[in-house]
Every structure is written in structure tokens, then in C-alpha cells.
Amino acid sequence: MNTFSEVSCKVLNNYLREIETKKLDVSLFLTDCEHDLDYLKNKNNRISWDCFVLLLDNLCNRLNYDYQDIRQIGKNSINAPFMKPFFAVARGLYTLPEMFYWLHGDKSNKMVTYLFSCVDISCSFDSNNNFTVNFTLEKGYKNCDAFYWSSLGLMEAIPLIYGVKALNIEMTIDDTHATYRCQVPNVGGLFSRIRRFIMAPFIMTQTTTELQNAHNELYLKNEKLIEDNRKLVETQRRLAISNVEALNASKAKSRFVAKVSHELRTPLNGILGMNQILLESGLNDVQSEYCKTIDASSETLLVLLNDLLDLGQIEAGEVKLNQTEFTLQQLLKPIESIFNLRAKSQNLEFETYIVNDYINDFVFIGDFARINQVLNNLLSNAFKYTTQGLVYFNIAYTHGQLVFNIKDSGVGISEEDQKIIFEPFKQVNPDKDGVGLGLSIVHNLLELMDGHIQIDSEVNKGTLIVITLPIEHIRNNEVTVSNTPETHKVWKKLNILLVEDNDVNQLIARKFLTTEGHHVNCVVNGLEAVEASKNNQYDLILMDINMPVMDGIEATTLIRKQFDCMQLPIIALTASASTSNIEHYKDIGMNDTLSKPLRKERLVQALRQFQIL
Numbered sequence: 001m002n003t004f005s006e007v008s009c010k011v012l013n014n015y016l017r018e019i020e021t022k023k024l025d026v027s028l029f030l031t032d033c034e035h036d037l038d039y040l041k042n043k044n045n046r047i048s049w050d051c052f053v054l055l056l057d058n059l060c061n062r063l064n065y066d067y068q069d070i071r072q073i074g075k076n077s078i079n080a081p082f083m084k085p086f087f088a089v090a091r092g093l094y095t096l097p098e099m100f101y102w103l104h105g106d107k108s109n110k111m112v113t114y115l116f117s118c119v120d121i122s123c124s125f126d127s128n129n130n131f132t133v134n135f136t137l138e139k140g141y142k143n144c145d146a147f148y149w150s151s152l153g154l155m156e157a158i159p160l161i162y163g164v165k166a167l168n169i170e171m172t173i174d175d176t177h178a179t180y181r182c183q184v185p186n187v188g189g190l191f192s193r194i195r196r197f198i199m200a201p202f203i204m205t206q207t208t209t210e211l212q213n214a215h216n217e218l219y220l221k222n223e224k225l226i227e228d229n230r231k232l233v234e235t236q237r238r239l240a241i242s243n244v245e246a247l248n249a250s251k252a253k254s255r256f257v258a259k260v261s262h263e264l265r266t267p268l269n270g271i272l273g274m275n276q277i278l279l280e281s282g283l284n285d286v287q288s289e290y291c292k293t294i295d296a297s298s299e300t301l302l303v304l305l306n307d308l309l310d311l312g313q314i315e316a317g318e319v320k321l322n323q324t325e326f327t328l329q330q331l332l333k334p335i336e337s338i339f340n341l342r343a344k345s346q347n348l349e350f351e352t353y354i355v356n357d358y359i360n361d362f363v364f365i366g367d368f369a370r371i372n373q374v375l376n377n378l379l380s381n382a383f384k385y386t387t388q389g390l391v392y393f394n395i396a397y398t399h400g401q402l403v404f405n406i407k408d409s410g411v412g413i414s415e416e417d418q419k420i421i422f423e424p425f426k427q428v429n430p431d432k433d434g435v436g437l438g439l440s441i442v443h444n445l446l447e448l449m450d451g452h453i454q455i456d457s458e459v460n461k462g463t464l465i466v467i468t469l470p471i472e473h474i475r476n477n478e479v480t481v482s483n484t485p486e487t488h489k490v491w492k493k494l495n496i497l498l499v500e501d502n503d504v505n506q507l508i509a510r511k512f513l514t515t516e517g518h519h520v521n522c523v524v525n526g527l528e529a530v531e532a533s534k535n536n537q538y539d540l541i542l543m544d545i546n547m548p549v550m551d552g553i554e555a556t557t558l559i560r561k562q563f564d565c566m567q568l569p570i571i572a573l574t575a576s577a578s579t580s581n582i583e584h585y586k587d588i589g590m591n592d593t594l595s596k597p598l599r600k601e602r603l604v605q606a607l608r609q610f611q612i613l
């Protein structure tokens with residue numbers, strides 16, 4: 001038998017005495033018990049906890065004792081012969097709280113350990129003599145309410161020895177646990193006070209020793225904490241250095257990506273520009289098809305460059321939002337223009353819809369360029385992965401949020417792939433063009449704008465993307481829309497100064513402009529541009545940014561000292577058309593910015609605002 005699961009037969013004395021006193025059938029008490037009566041009467045013997053619980057169950061179920069009866073047996077335990085002399089001495093030397101604490105100490109108490117090896121009994125006092133006793137069974141042992149009621153009776157009996165009325169003891173029983181709470185008066189006589197007076201020096205010595213040991217232990221722990229703190233400070237210092245190095249590396253990477261992107265845009269501008277000129281030169285069908293293939297491949301390369309640049313800026317924390325006013329028509333019109341053509345080329349249906357008609361009168365305030373970038377990226381993906389059927393796009397405004405729905409009937413995205421599609425360089429379908437940056441950039445930009453994206457997709461059944469974007473609006477009652485088609489408008493021919501140091505870029509821009517009927521004068525650096533603006537009358541300047549001798553920023557600053565934005569508009573031409581750069585160009589006095597590679601359609605559209613007769 002496991003020593004720690006046993007109960008001393010001494011605890012059965014009161015129960016057996018009660019049965020004998022009332023002349024009850026003891027055989028009922030022993031039903032199913034593995035021990036006989038002689039064994040149980042021997043105080044030196046021990047029984048298992050399960051056997052003890054069985055005997056108490058027999059007492060209740062077979063001898064018809066209820067818990068109040070068992071409680072009374074517990075009270076009667078103080079009448080046991082060996083208890084009387086014990087309590088006679090205890091009453092003179094110990095106070096009632098001390099007696100409670102001695103009888104109900106923790107398992108280090110030898111008597112408790114001997115009587116109930118598998119029961120953990122602990123107690124505590126507070127400053128008001130509120131006393132709490134906890135009976136906790138070890139894990140795996142059956143709960144026994146009869147045992148707890150018997151213990152309650154014993155606790156109620158102890159005060160009677162001191163002439164104190166029975167205490168009001170509250171008992172709560174939980175699984176494997178019982179708790180008793182009461183308030184114990186500080187009852188003690190003369191001998192009790194003498195004992196405490198005599199024992200005071202010993203107690204003080206013991207307390208001093210305990211305090212010294214606690215102080216030594218605290219000192220050692222403090223020394224360890226100081227050492228741990230020193231290590232922590234050193235670790236934090238190394239982490240700070242590593243963080244700075246990582247930040248510098250990230251910035252260096254971003255600068256490298258921006259530099260490479262800029263350098264690649266220059267030859268790419270030549271490829272796209274000359275190819276576009278070639279397409280307008282009267283080619284046959286086969287030649288036109290070849291040129292269109294070049295154009296499509298170049299556009300794919302341009303998208304990749306833009307994604308790499310955006311990712312570098314996002315990782316470096318250099319992306320800043322540019323809040324501007326815009327209408328939904330301004331947002332929807334270029335989307336319809338671009339993707340209607342793409343739908344036609346892919347033989348797909350493309351539907352756009354504004355859910356709430358009244359929001360056409362709203363002017364929204366947000367980063368128009370970034371919102372447009374997000375929508376274009378997601379719509380491009382929808383068309384990329386849809387070979388038949390439709391792509392559907394609608395806009396709604398509810399509870400202060402713009403809600404965009406993009407739905408397609410394409411290949412869909414599996415649940416597993418939906419977990420990774422927002423990670424950089426994760427591409428679900430490697431057969432398609434791209435390197436898997438688009439959705440990562442979309443996710444980061446939406447986070448920057450406090451937006452949210454949700455994807456509902458099933459393989460081979462299509463995808464629904466829902467974007468919610470918190471955005472402010474004002475009602476716009478002053479919007480006037482011209483009913484005159486652009487094809488019927490008369491546009492002014494401009495006298496333009498083109499400032500561009502690269503021969504190929506200069507050739508392309510000149511060709512685009514002259515085919516639109518504009519007169520073009522070219523110079524190769526900012527210094528020449530400043531002199532030309534003084535000596536000639538121009539309607540507009542197209543200003544490259546990076547040039548030898550004097551760059552476009554310095555040249556614009558000097559020109560603005562002579563002419564304001566209305567007198568002489570300046571449009572920047574740059575391969576670094578980031579949001580922060582565009583803001584900077586605007587601050588120094590540039591009217592607009594065109595990014596390279598330069599497309600004829602964008603150039604013509606930018607000039608329209610300065611051509612109105």
C-alpha cells in the first residue's frame with residue numbers, strides 16, 4: 001500500500017465508539033470492507049483512503065446517518081480519553097487561535113501527516129483573527145463529504161474547551177477541496193501570557209535568524225538580478241546596434257533599388273517611346289503585332305520596376321500619404337478606359353457600377369494615387385487569372401467607408417494559398433507573369449490607409465475581393481461637367497521648351513509633341529533652360545530632373561523668381577516619381593509631374609489643361 005494514500009485507524013475510533021454506544025449492527029458498517037473489526041480497532045494499523053471513504057459511505061447509506069449526525073460525531077471527538085489531558089494543558093498554555101493553527105497546520109505537522117497522509121491541510125490567520133482552513137485531497141482521490149462534515153464538527157468543538165460558544169463556521173465543498181472560515185477570539189489565560197513572555201527571547205532569536213537568512217537570500221537574489229540586468233542592458237545595446245545596422249541596410253537597399261529603377265527607366269523609356277512611334281508609322285499587320293508584343297513585354301517590365309520601388313519604400317518606411325480631393329468619377333473614368341480595352345482584347349465582360357447614386361455628388365479626401373494603384377493592381381490580377389466570363393467592379397459608401405467589390409470568374413485561390421498571397425515574392429500561379437509583389441504592396445498600402453482587404457475564393461469558381469477604406473467626404477454642389485466631347489474641342493498649339501539631356505528621350509518627347517502640332521525647342525541642362533526662359537516666350541516647360549551642370553530642381557527654383565505657375569507652367573519629367581518627390585516638385589513650383597517611361601497618352605492628357613482656348 002502506498003504510504004501517501006493511507007489513513008490511520010485512529011480516525012475511526014469515534015465512529016466505532018458511536019456504533020457501539022447505539023448498539024448498531026457493526027457488520028453493516030464493514031460491508032465490502034477488506035478489513036475486519038479487530039484490524040480497524042488497532043490504532044497502529046492503517047487503511048487506504050478508498051477504504052475510509054467506503055466505511056463513511058456505509059455509515060450514511062446502511063446505518064442511516066446523515067451529515068448532521070456525522071458532524072456531531074466530530075464534536076464528540078474531544079471526549080476521547082487521550083484528548084482530555086491534552087486539552088487541559090493546552091487550555092492553560094495556548095490561545096484559541098494558536099490551538100486552531102496547531103491542530104490544522106500544513107502537512108509538515110506530524111500528527112496531521114500521520115492521520116491523513118493523502119490530505120493536504122493548511123490554514124491562515126489575518127490581523128482580525130479571521131481563520132481559514134483548507135482541506136485538499138491529492139490528485140486522483142475520491143471526494144468525501146462525510147469526512148468534511150466530521151471535520152466541521154471537530155472545528156466547532158474546539159472552542160468549547162475554552163468556554164467559548166460554538167463558532168459560526170462557514171463550509172464550502174468543491175471537487176477534492178473543502179474550505180472552512182470563521183473568526184476565532186484570542187482566548188488565553190495567565191499561563192498562556194507567561195509562556196509567551198518566557199518564549200519571547202527564543203522566538204525573537206529564531207525570528208532574527210529567519211530574517212537574517214531571508215536577508216542573505218534576498219542579497220543573493222539581488223546580486224543575480226544586478227547581473228541579469230547588466231546582461232539585459234548589454235543585450236539591448238547589441239540589439240540597438242543591430243537595429244541601426246538593419247535600418248541602414250534597409251535604406252541602402254531602398255536607395256539601390258531606386259537607383260537601379262531610375263537607371264533602367266531611361267533605356268526602357270527609349271524602348272517604349274520608339275516602339276510607340278514605330279506603331280504610328282504605318283506598319284503592316286505582322287509588324288504591328290510584333291511591336292505590340294514589345295510594348296506588352298516592356299509594360300510588364302515597367303510594372304516589375306514600379307513594384308520593386310514601392311516595396312523598397314514601404315520597407316524603409318518612406319511611403320507618405322498625399323491627401324487630395326477627388327470624386328468617384330475621377331476614380332472610375334480611367335479604370336473604365338483601361339480595362340474596357342483589356343476586356344475587349346480578352347473577350348471578357350467588364351461591368352462597373354456605383355451602388356449609391358447620391359455619392360456621385362461627394363468629394364472624397366484621401367490619397368487618390370494610392371487608392372488608384374490598389375484598384376488597378378487588383379483589377380489587373382482579376383483579368384490576368386480570368387480567361388472567360390466576366391470581371392465585375394462596384395463602389396459603395398457606407399458608415400464612413402468606401403467599399404470596393406472586385407469579382408471575377410477566374411481560376412480562384414485555394415484556402416492554403418490565401419494564407420500566403422500577401423507575402424512578398426509569393427506567387428500562387430508561377431505560369432503567369434510577375435514575381436508576386438503586387439498583393440503584398442496592396443496589403444501594405446491598405447494598412448497605411450487604415451483599410452482592410454477580404455478575399456472569398458474557390459478554385460475554378462472565381463474570386464471576390466472586398467476592400468473597405470475609411471475615408472472622409474464633403475458634398476460637392478459646385479461640380480460642373482462639360483457636355484462638349486473632347487473630340488469637338490479646339491486645343492491651343494503650344495510653344496514648348498523641352499529640357500532633356502538624353503538624346504533618345506529628347507527624340508521621343510519631341511516626336512510625341514510635334515505630331516500633336518506643338519512647336520518644340522530643346523536644351524540639355526537646367527542652366528540653358530533658365531537662359532532660354534529669359535530670352536524666349538514659352539507657353540510651357542517640360543523639365544527633366546536629373547541633368548548635368550544644373551538639375552531641374554535648381555532650374556525651376558530660378559525660373560520661378562521670374563515667372564509664376566500661371567505665367568509659365570512647368571511639368572517635371574522624372575524616373576523617380578514617388579509620392580514624396582512629387583510633393584517636393586510641387587512645393588518648388590512645378591505644376592505637374594510625368595513619370596518615365598513617357599507614354600504619349602499621358603503626355604497629351606497632361607498638356608490639355610494648358611491648351612484650353
